Amino acid sequence: MTESKPLRVGMVGYAFMGAAHSHAWRTAPRFFDLPLVPELAAVAGRDPERVAAAAAKLGWGSTETDWRRLIERDDIDLIDICTPGNTHAEIAIAALEAGKHVLCEKPLANSVAEAERMTAAADSAAARGVLSMCGFSYRRTPALALAKRLVDSGALGEIRHVRAQYLQDWLTDENAPLTWRLDQSKSGSGSLGDIGAHIIDAAQWVTGQNIVGLSALLETFVKERPIAGDFVGLGGYGGADAPRGPVTVDDAAAFTARLDGGAVGVFEATRFALGRKNAMRLEVNGTKGSLAFDFEDMNSLWVYDAAQEPNAGFRRIQVTEPEHPYTGHWWPVGHGLGYEHAFTHQVVDLVEAIAAGKQPTPSFADALTVQRVLEAVEASAADESRWTKVSGSAGVSGSARASVSTRVGGA
Numbered sequence: 451m452t453e454s455k456p457l458r459v460g461m462v463g464y465a466f467m468g469a470a471h472s473h474a475w476r477t478a479p480r481f482f483d484l485p486l487v488p489e490l491a492a493v494a495g496r497d498p499e500r501v502a503a504a505a506a507k508l509g510w511g512s513t514e515t516d517w518r519r520l521i522e523r524d525d526i527d528l529i530d531i532c533t534p535g536n537t538h539a540e541i542a543i544a545a546l547e548a549g550k551h552v553l554c555e556k557p558l559a560n561s562v563a564e565a566e567r568m569t570a571a572a573d574s575a576a577a578r579g580v581l582s583m584c585g586f587s588y589r590r591t592p593a594l595a596l597a598k599r600l601v602d603s604g605a606l607g608e609i610r611h612v613r614a615q616y617l618q619d620w621l622t623d624e625n626a627p628l629t630w631r632l633d634q635s636k637s638g639s640g641s642l643g644d645i646g647a648h649i650i651d652a653a654q655w656v657t658g659q660n661i662v663g664l665s666a667l668l669e670t671f672v673k674e675r676p677i678a679g680d681f682v683g684l685g686g687y688g689g690a691d692a693p694r695g696p697v698t699v700d701d702a703a704a705f706t707a708r709l710d711g712g713a714v715g716v717f718e719a720t721r722f723a724l725g726r727k728n729a730m731r732l733e734v735n736g737t738k739g740s741l742a743f744d745f746e747d748m749n750s751l752w753v754y755d756a757a758q759e760p761n762a763g764f765r766r767i768q769v770t771e772p773e774h775p776y777t778g779h780w781w782p783v784g785h786g787l788g789y790e791h792a793f794t795h796q797v798v799d800l801v802e803a804i805a806a807g808k809q810p811t812p813s814f815a816d817a818l819t820v821q822r823v824l825e826a827v828e829a830s831a832a833d834e835s836r837w838t839k840v841s842g843s844a845g846v847s848g849s850a851r852a853s854v855s856t857r858v859g860g861a
């Protein structure tokens with residue numbers, strides 16, 4: 451058997467996404483026969499002690515304290531961007547121009563302008579055989595990939611509705627600290643871009659239809675949070691008596707949408723759905739059937755077939771059969787997979803695309819369509835001109851914002 455060539459990876463950032471991506475780079479060649487073998491060559495982070503500890507823990511061969519060094523090194527083939535959104539454009543464009551393949555976490559950028567520049571750089575790099583992907587990892591959850599197969603097969607008929615929610619509750623406590631995800635200058639937006647981006651991409655990908663217009667509202671329930679905090683990751687605490695700083699992003703987003711294939715969409719993203727920990731949900735209703743997915747039951751896909759006995763209801767497909775997407779590479783039927791497996795599948799598909807010289811998906815251009823929807827949601831929510839008040843009501847106290855229909859840019 452010929453020795454597979456290495457694919458030498460340099461990762462920027464090593465927090466939650468860095469840990470998930472490290473696991474994926476390490477695990478993919480152990481469960482899938484890959485045409486290129488990922489090597490965890492180097493991880494970059496500003497703090498030398500912390501990045502050295504992360505390299506030891508996550509299995510990286512060397513460290514850099516400046517991401518630019520990763521791009522200069524000729525022993526690195528691909529840059530994996532696991533940093534806050536305000537850094538994505540600079541790192542991705544520099545890497546692509548230097549001939550490095552790129553995997554960039556979602557959302558692609560913090561603005562449409564940045565995402566357009568990144569997509570232009572990706573398009574010109576692709577002409578030189580340098581490829582890129584945006585990390586909408588939920589596409590690689592087997593049940594969602596099976597959902598797409600069913601829609602593409604015509605099993606659901608013409609799609610009338612797509613209903614998507616992403617519900618978390620880690621910010622319900624008003625003393626949860628002011629992390630970078632709550633700072634617009636770093637994250638670009640709050641629940642909208644962090645988790646709303648996932649359901650926008652999933653809805654467009656599964657239905658094959660893009661959002662072309664919407665009406666939205668955004669809300670920030672807790673306006674100030676503790677600045678200092680010894681928290682780690684998402685859920686630490688800064689303490690009720692710590693000095694407080696302003697929250698500059700949305701806590702919750704909701705919007706209705708029209709899609710270019712005629713379907714109607716309803717979307718909701720929040721970190722205040724107390725009791726919902728990571729409920730990324732999608733329901734699609736067609737003329738011949740429906741399907742429903744909830745990440746909190748991620749090995750199941752619920753399907754309704756109009757041709758069946760009318761009151762037979764939804765039936766549960768346990769998505770662990772060898773013929774289901776990705777699952778045959780893991781455990782016997784019924785044993786199930788977890789959150790981290792989608793990241794491993796993401797690496798598998800990326801490596802196979804690079805080896806074949808084919809454009810990985812989702813491409814930066816795919817991710818740009820999501821960025822345009824995010825921008826339209828913010829424009830709609832900010833335009834107070836056409837919010838329709840209910841007659842006789844005094845309106846909502848506080849900062850409720852009007853919502854009006856807004857065309858998605860570029861659609």
Ligand code: SOE
Nearest residue numbers: 466556618644645648684728
């Ligand atoms: C936090 O909301 C978060 O970590 C997102 O940033 C990830 O993209 C998602 O996969 C899990 O939740």
